[in-house]
Amino acid sequence: MFKVLVMDGISDMGIQMLYDADDVAVEKKNGLSEDELVAIIGEYDALLVRSQTKVTDRIMSASSKLKVVGRAGVGVDNIDLEAATKRGIVVINAPDGNTIATCELTFAMMMAVARSIPQAYKKTVSGEWDRKTFVGVELRNKVLGVVGMGRIGSEVAKRAKVFGMDVIGYDPFLTEDRAEKIGVKLGSVEDICRNADFITVHTPLTNETRHMIARPQFEIMRKGVRIINCARGGIIDEKALVEAIAEGIVAGAAFDVYEQEPPTSDHPFLNNPKIIVTPHLGASTIEAQENVAIDVSEEVLHILRDEPFKNAVNIPPVPASVMHKLQPYFNLGDKIGLFLGQIVDGAVQEIVINFSGELMDVDISPLTRYIVKGIFTNKLEGVNIINAMHFAKTRGINITVQKSSASKSFTNLVSVTVKTQKEEKTVAGTLLTGYGERIVQLDQYPVDIPPEGNLLLISHNDKPGIVGKVGTLLGTNDVNIATMQVGRKVIGGSAVMILTTDKPASQDVMEQLAKLPDLTNVKQLTI
Ligand SMILES: NC(=O)c1ccc[n+]([C@@H]2O[C@H](COP(=O)([O-])OP(=O)(O)OC[C@H]3O[C@@H](n4cnc5c(N)ncnc54)[C@H](O)[C@@H]3O)[C@@H](O)[C@H]2O)c1
Numbered sequence: 001m002f003k004v005l006v007m008d009g010i011s012d013m014g015i016q017m018l019y020d021a022d023d024v025a026v027e028k029k030n031g032l033s034e035d036e037l038v039a040i041i042g043e044y045d046a047l048l049v050r051s052q053t054k055v056t057d058r059i060m061s062a063s064s065k066l067k068v069v070g071r072a073g074v075g076v077d078n079i080d081l082e083a084a085t086k087r088g089i090v091v092i093n094a095p096d097g098n099t100i101a102t103c104e105l106t107f108a109m110m111m112a113v114a115r116s117i118p119q120a121y122k123k124t125v126s127g128e129w130d131r132k133t134f135v136g137v138e139l140r141n142k143v144l145g146v147v148g149m150g151r152i153g154s155e156v157a158k159r160a161k162v163f164g165m166d167v168i169g170y171d172p173f174l175t176e177d178r179a180e181k182i183g184v185k186l187g188s189v190e191d192i193c194r195n196a197d198f199i200t201v202h203t204p205l206t207n208e209t210r211h212m213i214a215r216p217q218f219e220i221m222r223k224g225v226r227i228i229n230c231a232r233g234g235i236i237d238e239k240a241l242v243e244a245i246a247e248g249i250v251a252g253a254a255f256d257v258y259e260q261e262p263p264t265s266d267h268p269f270l271n272n273p274k275i276i277v278t279p280h281l282g283a284s285t286i287e288a289q290e291n292v293a294i295d296v297s298e299e300v301l302h303i304l305r306d307e308p309f310k311n312a313v314n315i316p317p318v319p320a321s322v323m324h325k326l327q328p329y330f331n332l333g334d335k336i337g338l339f340l341g342q343i344v345d346g347a348v349q350e351i352v353i354n355f356s357g358e359l360m361d362v363d364i365s366p367l368t369r370y371i372v373k374g375i376f377t378n379k380l381e382g383v384n385i386i387n388a389m390h391f392a393k394t395r396g397i398n399i400t401v402q403k404s405s406a407s408k409s410f411t412n413l414v415s416v417t418v419k420t421q422k423e424e425k426t427v428a429g430t431l432l433t434g435y436g437e438r439i440v441q442l443d444q445y446p447v448d449i450p451p452e453g454n455l456l457l458i459s460h461n462d463k464p465g466i467v468g469k470v471g472t473l474l475g476t477n478d479v480n481i482a483t484m485q486v487g488r489k490v491i492g493g494s495a496v497m498i499l500t501t502d503k504p505a506s507q508d509v510m511e512q513l514a515k516l517p518d519l520t521n522v523k524q525l526t527i
């Protein structure tokens with residue numbers, strides 16, 4: 001039974017599928033401190049959070065079985081991604097579910113700041129009928145600058161067009177073609193600052209975006225510009241904004257997010273009549289909360305059940321078309337890795353992977369993860385497809401991936417060579433339609449082995465009677481041989497024998513085998 005801890009008031013409706021799952025027990029808690037989470041996290045297989053809970057390295061290191069952290073929302077800046085990756089914990093988010101909610105809040109903020117709605121409301125309810133102070137501006141024919149034209153930024157731009165605004169968009173990934181489709185003019189941050197009447201930011205907070213709107217940008221802005229931030233606190237320099245308001249450059253601002261959340265009671269935004277504030281409400285609609293909780297629950301179930309998943313933040317996304325082609329190869333890659341990892345002696349220094357045949361045209365990086373994971377499985381504790389590449393990198397293991405069109409007689413071939421300080425071993429495998437995975441090459445020997453169960457790998461001199469001696473020894477010790485393969489390059493040279501057995505050979509049997517004349521190496525592996 002998987003235990004899932006749900007924090008931060010995530011929608012019950014959204015996580016219904018977790019409640020309904022027979023293999024899942026859900027517990028809901030709110031407002032736990034880091035210490036409290038550290039004390040209990042060891043019990044849980046999955047942790048679901050919104051933005052309040054900070055999922056720190058300390059919390060993750062206190063857990064031995066946490067497989068997944070699910071973020072019911074977009075931004076994962078409250079989760080230590082590096083720590084999660086290092087520990088093989090998948091971090092997933094729900095990138096689509098709150099796009100419209102946040103876009104609509106941005107629009108509400110833009111209209112509120114254009115017409116001073118919160119300020120006018122405050123005065124009116126206090127009994128004052130003030131129709132002179134709150135003369136606003138229209139959106140029509142104004143220029144809106146959108147910094148960050150991803151999901152939310154693009155939706156904001158679309159709506160702005162309907163309101164009759166001219167939109168300048170900036171995003172390193174915005175192409176002329178897409179900009180044209182949305183009806184947006186491509187520009188730089190500088191173009192936006194010089195020309196916009198309203199500026200809204202929709203980027204993540206990164207080293208590059210931190211304070212991307214600061215003193216130098218305010219200095220070139222049009223007098224009377226209005227600024228909106230419903231993305232992340234810190235993209236706009238708060239101190240510089242307050243100064244720009246005092247200097248009359250900025251006529252008003254609307255913020256949903258802050259450099260520190262919640263802001264302290266002396267935060268300069270809280271008593272500035274030109275700044276509208278909301279408490280990080282972008283995603284707070286019934287619909288968005290249900291959407292993100294449904295998305296994240298679905299993914300968490302996939303991960304707990306070892307099923308394919310998308311939206312992992314700490315591994316690169318795999319397009320569905322690529323996933324469709326690659327998925328059948330994941331087992332093959334894992335098994336080649338497991339095979340090699342058990343036969344190679346010495347610390348792994350280099351891995352060379354060659355893909356050929358029908359894998360030529362596919363992005364094979366997800367498959368590479370399975371191979372590397374397989375190689376390390378019996379050597380390192382806790383390795384999985386999330387942290388396999390990280391494990392290799394931090395151990396200075398060089399991984400070379402090659403592609404070649406030639407694949408001998410196979411329609412697809414995955415060939416992997418592992419180099420250690422002692423030796424070099426190569427295993428190649430293929431996926432045969434109707435027969436599944438096959439190991440078809442072991443070093444220089446062509447073979448045909450289904451990679452599963454108990455395998456005995458025996459290197460020997462090619463002499464008459466060896467096969468009989470091995471068979472007799474195993475039979476005497478009650479180890480039944482299921483299949484046997486022999487491979488050699490030249491008569492009387494070195495040869496290899498691969499047996500599958502119904503049960504593993506004991507340590508004693510392995511020692512007896514090693515003592516047989518003309519056997520040069522005996523290895524047992526389990527796949
Ligand atoms: N207020 C809220 O409650 C709330 C709700 C949802 C999302 N958000 C935040 O809104 C932001 C945008 O969300 P989204 O779903 O649109 O994300 P997204 O990933 O779809 O879009 C972000 C865009 O920012 C662009 N970008 C990155 N670095 C940039 C840079 N230096 N300059 C310009 N553009 C840059 C990216 O190319 C991308 O297109 C995120 O930070 C998210 O966390 C806030």
Ligand SMILES: O=C(O)CC[C@@H](O)C(=O)O
Pocket residue numbers: 050051072073074075076098280282283284
């Ligand atoms: O959970 C929330 O309400 C915050 C959501 C928002 O900041 C996000 O990044 O998705």
